[in-house]
Amino acid sequence: MQSEGIDSSKLEEIEKTATSKINTAPDNESLEEVRIGFLGRKGILTLALRSIGKLPPAQRPAIGNQINAIKQRINTLIEFRKNEIADGGGDEEPYPGDPSLPGRSCWEGGPHVLHKVLREIKAIFYGMGYSLAEGPEVELDYYNFEALNFPPEHPSRDTQDTFYVNRDILLRTQTSPVQVRYMEKHKPPLRIISPGRVYRNETPDPSHAAEFLQMEGLYVDKNVSLADLRNDVTYFVHALFGSNARVRFRPHFFPFTEPSAEVDMTCFACKGEGCPICQKTGWIEIMGAGMVHPNVFKYAGYAPDSVTGFAFGMGIDRIAMLKYGIDDIRRLLNNDIRFLSQFWNGPVSEVQD
Amino acid sequence: MKVSLNWLKRYVDIEESAAVLAHDLTMFGLNVESVETKGPDFSGVVWGKVLTCNRHPAADRLSVCTVDAGRDKPLHIVCGAPNVRAGLSVAVAEIGAVLAGGFKIKKAKLRGEVSEGMICSETELGIGDDASGIIELDFTLTPGESLDGRLGHSDILLDIEITPNRPDLLCHFGIAREIAALYNRELRFPELLKLERGEDFSIRIENGNDCPRYSAAFIDQVEIKPSPEWMQELLLAVGLKPISNIVDITNFVLMETGQPLHAFDRDRLSQDSILVRRARPDEKIVTLDGTERQLNDNVLLITDGERPQGVAGVMGGQESEINPGTKRILLESATFGPRAIRRSRQCLKMDTEASYRFEREADIGVTVEALERACWLIKETGAGQPSLHYADNLMDNSALETRRIELRVAQANRIMGTQLAADDLVELLDRLGLESREAGETVVTAVPTFRRDLKEEIDLIEETSRVYGYENIGREEERKNSLFASISVADRRNEDICFYLASRGYTEVITSSFMDPQDITRFEWSRRDPRGNPVKLENPLTISQSVMRTSLLPGMLKVIGRHPVPDREGMRIFEMAKVFLRIDDSQGLPEEQLHLCGIFTGKTAPLNWAQKQRSFDFFDMKGEMEALFRKLNNYSDIEFVRQKEREPDHICSILINNEKFAECGMIPSRIAGRYEIDLPVFYYIIFMDLFPVQGFSPTRFSYISPYPGVKRDLCVISSDRITFSDIRTVIKKSSKHLEFIRLFDYYRGDHLGEGKRSYTFRLGFRSPENTLDDKVVDGIIDRILDNLQKKLQVSLRTE
């Protein structure tokens, strides 16, 4: 044993002492004192480096490297502490000893629940080979009604109370106008989804809003059938609500599809047993769908017999309401931050730090 | 539309329970929205069968029975009725059921024998006076099935959603026809009093589009009295108030056949004739509801040739109204054009059962049959003596022809995804009353007048799919995969930005597309400003929602204003959405621009023991924007310039290559005040359409120097005519080894001298080739100072 010899564990001890002294140095002067004490001409580490010659040759390089590394780290620490002192942090303890104190926090944010649900839906359809298409919200009567096979002055227009800008221009009541706009510009085959805002001139109540999000789907090819429609819609419902959800197609009427259907899924609340939410039917309507009407193909400039296709449309607000059991559609546009934040910050009932 | 189950049963056998029928109709395309039971409540009363019946060991007049009521084990019931015997179908009140008069069934012991329910008599159920014995049911159900709606005068109402293409379903007979098709059952037609054409009566029609057909029947010796009880019951069930025999019969026929009828008191007509014409602007009429109405030439009238006697297809007139003294009747059964009725109805703001049906195109082929039906009822109930001749003016004979449609078998299978044969299709169509026959590769169908909604092949394909059953189509079909998705880069960029902002602590909001015209005044936008000239709605919900938004700001401020003051401690919200500017395109549509708006108010961070809270300010916002711009584009020259012409102190435009890409600033407090906000509010609006859709992405990676960098601090003094941006540009151009410039102190105190400012920078240098030594860095610093002095008269701060 060499009494004044230096070894690895001694060096670690030295680094520990230095670190603690640096971190508690209250000002630049005392910091400089610490620096001189360790790194100065007669500093502990300088002396240690000089004494390296007393070690057996085989140990010298390792100990030398260790000393240099420690010197570098101490330098960095001093630099860091200097900045802290300059920032006025000098009188705070760097680690106050109670890890249960809350961390420094920033404001938290997150996406709107409607967009969160819409993104999930889009991702499912992207996976199925649908591409995105868009259209204007202030739309021509032509695309919203006429080209979708709504006869002029026909009562079927009454089922969709419309906001008008003038005789020819309106706020679209559905995302379906995108169908014709897209087909005018693209040749089949095509498979698109088109989400967007739509407008209905209805006095808002818990289940009706004057503006809401809808999403259209359209698939046109040589031999697309009702069977294909059932396939895609069923896949979608299983992907979004789980494969236990059952889907059924009920005949219905839309001017721009024929045959047309309304699509129901098993009630999320009672799993089909029947409850007040589903009006005891066990089923909940989630979308309208059908085979594209030949007249719509004519308006789009396709030879009607050359292709067949299906289309569907769903209310994103409605799906979000079903998914989260939201009781009133108006909450979705009310933008109460306490309502919105529960979808990314946890339930409102939880106490926030 | 509400239909009565009892009424439907007049035309078709219905054995199914209401619940089953409602489900089956719904799946057939007639969406049953609700099922409602009218009359006595029989909940807890079920159909049962007596299995055994033995004398009570302790009481002569009692029997001990076992009854199958659908439970696991037969019920043990003690019964006192003399007519109870094994094999009988009975009404069983289970334990818990509440009978007439509130009598509740409990488990009981009768002279030592347990009784688990009661076999009911008419009085116990409150449906009759016969208390002498139990009811012997003459129909069979599954044991345990509810007797709701199957006993006494009770009825079940189905509320069915009728889509506008199916006017034929706006009546009981039409619904019954669908039920017959659904279950493949026989349909019973209502009884008619056969009438001959040829009554000598003048019916003139001004325009065949307004009124394609007008038929009339004539009744003498009318005796006004109440209608028969069975009719009153049915009318009441569907919500019509019985009035008198003649009025009730017209209503009954309307609800039965869908054809609106109107009865005129023939003696009150000023001339014995009918003329259907448009009203003249100076005319008036008092309608049956007692209202005097000013007319114009949009309104179609029934006149007697001289005076208006009714608004055609909407409501009759008071002048010739049926009254207790009426002796002779003219019964109208006409077809009016949907557009004419729509205009009349809109003009007079009246909605009636009749107008609703005419607007959806009433069946032109049924006018005479409806008269014959009414006459049969009038004769049968002794309401009067119908003439055996009717009068009829049919403007175009071809209107009654059946329409022939050819259905290609291959096309039907192509659309449905099925492999049906021609005769399968014929069978499916026949069930709906659509007479069809096979013709090689096609099926030819003759469409009767009541299904005018069937116009072409695709309509027949829909009918065949419906009868075949959507649920039977395509269970095993494989998904075709000829197409692959292309993800929209713009959409993905927008989603990325939204996620990014959410992670920076912003809450995403979705505000209304509508704006209040008042918002324009509140924001002081002039009419020349596109924001001051919005797209207006002709028929808004309210004035405050009457224009399309031209900016996201008003909606965003309202979100803040809606939160109570204590909740505004730290609000950072954003929305990415469309605004509508009147830069009309060739089709007259406004330009829809995608904007991103961020709004900040309150503190920069939540209250926390370890950090100082301070108010959000302009440079916090600028920092937000700078970080965002790095995600949106890779232009380096983003300039924030004051928008001098308007709000010199508060608002900046953000220029990239001299084009305005965004705007930011503090909302002037007088404007914020108009939204009930008294804290400073900072905002930015970024015009998303102006940025490249892919967002920022480098084309190649950059080389990272392995050598250490050097830092130097530098303090300079300048005049206030020089901006930070000028100084930064000079420094940047002075050295290729410059890695960063951090301004960490800025000062404009008095002792510097009038109009002087001092800036302290930390500059970082790094070379890709070697470690920079002090001499080289000193040289760079000298060059920087030299350039600053020469170009900007900015000098080193010395004291």
Ligand SMILES: [Zn+2]
């Ligand atoms: Zn349910």
